[in-house]
Amino acid sequence: MELLAKDMAVKIGKKEIVKNASVHVKKRQFVGLIGPNGCGKSTLLKSIYKSLTPQQGTVFLDDLDVLKSSEKKVSQRLGVVGQFNEMHFDLTVHQMVMLGRTPHKGMLESDTQKDYEIVEEALARTNLLHYKERSYLSLSGGEKQRVILARTIAQQPQFMILDEPTNHLDIRYQIEILSCVKDLNIGVLAALHDLEMAAHYCDYLYAIKDGEIHAHGVPEEVLTPEIIEDLYQIKCQTFTNPVTKGLSFAYGF
Known part of the structure; x- marks a missing residue:
């Protein structure tokens, strides 16, 4: 798409x-x-x-x-993962991820076996299977963000x-x-x-x-270096990282 x-x-x-x-x-x-x-x-x-x-x-x-x-x-x-995902009511991790199925359901339609399978797969992809009964509010920031990603994956966005x-x-x-x-x-x-x-x-x-x-x-x-200085008003040098073979940056020159 x-x-x-x-x-x-x-x-x-x-x-x-x-x-x-x-x-x-x-x-x-x-x-x-x-x-x-x-x-x-x-x-x-x-x-x-x-x-x-x-x-x-x-x-x-x-x-x-x-x-x-x-x-x-x-x-x-279309699925969206944002920057801040605070909420003032509590759900389990499994319940949060199940919300990702909402766009595919009719009003008052119950969760199906297929929904549960899709949510399990999303939890597995994000390494959250052992968190699924945990309170969302009890998680760290990084863990919460993985839950939001799992919820978005459960949406099955293209x-x-x-x-x-x-x-x-x-x-x-x-x-x-x-x-x-x-x-x-x-x-x-x-x-x-x-x-x-x-x-x-x-x-x-x-x-x-x-x-x-x-x-x-x-x-x-x-x-x-030229575009980075234009954007951020800081001088830098770029080089190829010998480990990752990707670009790396040294600032302050």
Whole structure:
């Protein structure tokens, strides 16, 4: 499934946060959005998955007009993992993940054996089977984020948006979550802060500055010292990591 978001513009109050931004994610691509805090990454994503209403633009998942379709119809194809997932009532981990089946069910429809099998598989993928009777509120931040990912996997989406899901997590949970998503082999659009993670996991990158697409291309084309300095106002050098064979960065030169 492909995503095409074209000419997106978002105002909050009188301030233009996103300005005529277009992104394209091809089938099974993992595409990243990078840029400094406040550049518009998360706002662009929210306008794509309908958490915010854009002033202009179109969003299509293949032939589905996302902005004009019902929440249920969109949720049957598109899953979202956000940055913060606090809640004020308690459920078990299994109950939380079962909520991922909601878009596929009619009103008052009971959970089926197939639903239970899909949830078990989602828990297994995220290494949460031994957590399923635990209280969601008792979990650490990284564990909660894995539960939200499992809930999204249980949705069986054909496309996934990651709205800065790892920037408050330690390195172990960042790797666990991004590796799990990569292994799903579906289209992904993710806002990421860590440039080495972006270089390692992403097939293609969009760099955002002041709400506009500043550069785009494969990681080697976008993650250059010149573009990084333009985005973050910091000097850096890039080199090939001898262990991972991917890009690494040294800052402060």
